[in-house]
Amino acid sequence: MLILNGFVYLAFKALAREYTAADLSPTFKGIGTVMPPDEEYQSLLDEQFASWRLIVDGLVERPASYSLAQLRQLPARTQITRHDCVEGWSAIGGWTGTPLGLLLQAAGLTADARYVVFHCADTYDGIPKKGGDERAGRYYESIDLVDAFHPQTILAYAMNGEPLPVQHGAPLRLRVEVTARLDLIGGGKEGFWEDRGYEWYAGV
Numbered sequence: 001m002l003i004l005n006g007f008v009y010l011a012f013k014a015l016a017r018e019y020t021a022a023d024l025s026p027t028f029k030g031i032g033t034v035m036p037p038d039e040e041y042q043s044l045l046d047e048q049f050a051s052w053r054l055i056v057d058g059l060v061e062r063p064a065s066y067s068l069a070q071l072r073q074l075p076a077r078t079q080i081t082r083h084d085c086v087e088g089w090s091a092i093g094g095w096t097g098t099p100l101g102l103l104l105q106a107a108g109l110t111a112d113a114r115y116v117v118f119h120c121a122d123t124y125d126g127i128p129k130k131g132g133d134e135r136a137g138r139y140y141e142s143i144d145l146v147d148a149f150h151p152q153t154i155l156a157y158a159m160n161g162e163p164l165p166v167q168h169g170a171p172l173r174l175r176v177e178v179t180a181r182l183d184l185i186g187g188g189k190e191g192f193w194e195d196r197g198y199e200w201y202a203g204v
C-alpha cells in the first residue's frame, strides 16, 4: 500500500522536459483559429481584453472570475516546453502564466468534481448562424484532475516574454505539459477534436 502511494506520488510529480531560451523555435505556427472573427472577441481585442474575464464555475464551492490584470498579479510560472501536435509537427515555446492548481484550490472543488472543462472563444467551423446553437462549434477541451493540478499546467498569458498573440490564443492559453503524452489538445468526445474522431489525450 505504501509502495502504491509512492508510485502515485511520483507519477504526479513527473515533469515534462523543459528547454532553454536557446532552444526556442524561431517560428511557432498558428494552427486552427488564428483570428476569431466574432464581434464579441473583436471588441475585447480592441480594448486589449480589459473587460475580459476568466470564469471559474461548475462543481466549485467558490465560483470566481478573474481579469487579466488580476491573473498577472498571482504567482506565475514560466516554462520553455515543446508542443507536439498529433498532426506531426513540434515547436518549442516559452510560456508564462498562472498555475491552474492555484485557481482550483481557491475555488474549492466539490467532492464529486472529476474533470476540468475549458470553453474557448473561437469557433473552428465559423460563426454559428443567428438563432442556431451558439455553443455548437465552440472549441473546448477537458483534462482530468491529476493534470489540472500538475505543476506545469498553467494558464499562460505570455509567450516568449510578450503578451500572448491572438493566433496563439490571446488572452489566455492552457498549457498542459505531461511526460509521455504527445498532444493534449488535438488529442474521445472530451473535446473539440475528440468530437471529430480523435481520441481523448490522443489515445495515450
Ligand SMILES: Nc1nc2c(c(=O)[nH]1)N[C@H]1C(S)=C(S)[C@@H](COP(=O)(O)O)O[C@H]1N2
Pocket: 028, 029, 030, 031, 032, 033, 085, 086, 120, 121, 122, 124, 139, 167, 168, 169, 185, 186
Ligand atoms: N481555442 C483553440 N485552442 C486550440 C486550437 C484551436 O483551434 N482553438 N487548436 C489546437 C491545436 S490542434 C494545436 S496543434 C494548438 C496549436 O497552437 P498554436 O496555434 O499556438 O500553434 O492549439 C490547440 N488549441
Ligand SMILES: [Mo]
Pocket: 031, 085, 086, 087, 183, 185, 186
Ligand atoms: Mo494540433
